[in-house]
Amino acid sequence: MSDPGTLYIVATPIGNLDDISKRAAEILNDVDLIAAEDTRHSQRLLQSIQVQTPVVSHHDFSADIAIQRILDKLEAGDSVALISDAGTPLISDPGYKLVRLARERNLSVIPIPGASALITALSVSGLATDRFTFEGFLPNKAQARQKKLSLLASEQRTMVFYESTHRIVDSVTDMSVVFGSERLIFIARELTKRFESHFLGAASACVEWLGADANQQKGEFVVIVSGSDAQLEEKRKHEQAMDIVRLLKQEVSMKKAVSLASQISGARKNLLYEAALKEFAGDER
DSSP states (O other), rough: OOOOEEEEEEEBBBOGGGGGHHHHHHHHHHHSSSESSHHHHHHHHHHHHOOOOOEEOOOOTOHHHHHHHHHHHHHOOOEEEEEEESSSSTSSSSOOOHHHHHHTTTEEEEEOEEEEEEEHHHHHHHHHOOSSSEEEEESSSSSHHHHHHHHHHTTOSSEEEETTTHHHHHHHHHHHHHTTTSSSEEEEEEETTTTOOEEEEEEEHHHHHHHHHHOOOOOOGEEEEOOOOOOHHHHHHHHHHHHHHHHHHHTTOHHHHHHHHHHHHOOOOOHHHHHHHHHHHTOOO
């Protein structure tokens, strides 16, 4: 009985085909089978490096039987390379089920490192990179997207998102509303491609930049958002809460208005009450 084969997780270029590594090209040429997210898309790369290895489709909707066929080939001694449409496989891409099952069977899984859009964008963003969180794609629906962003509003690490041409304006607009118009955002469009462009600025400025040129709304995007500043976040909550107090004060007592505003905004109740006392001094309501 032959020894089991190896499953290689091979990073491919995110745009510029010249970014393929020598080792990646050699692995793709030497393996018995390539499992690709989109076989037609991958053929352009494979033809450019003169790789004629057989290619099969492997994506999020691959049936269990298709995954089993790959596992069977590995156990029979064949080596398989897993690639995505662009970048490092399994980073917001399909494939983790195959890798997990391969490891459960004690099969060899070897990474062949290379390009990754999120790391590439982080390296040129000018934002803090010592601590960051990758959030992938935001929900399609506006309400779900805004809810997700609200949960991240106090996140102090740099946040990295992927976004598509169809939602980039809506997503960055929602970020400006939820995170605040002054929050720093870096937008990387079409990384390593001919019409690559970058923009770093306040959230409101990012919305304006996208709106000023329809061409800047086309392509694939990495959106990087600076983490929340604890003091600025507290100030934002306080200002939001005071706006609520001013509205509620017309209908209820100041004490009740402060209590409700604190619950709604998350602002500190004692500081809010002190500010309200100063603003409404002499007003019995």
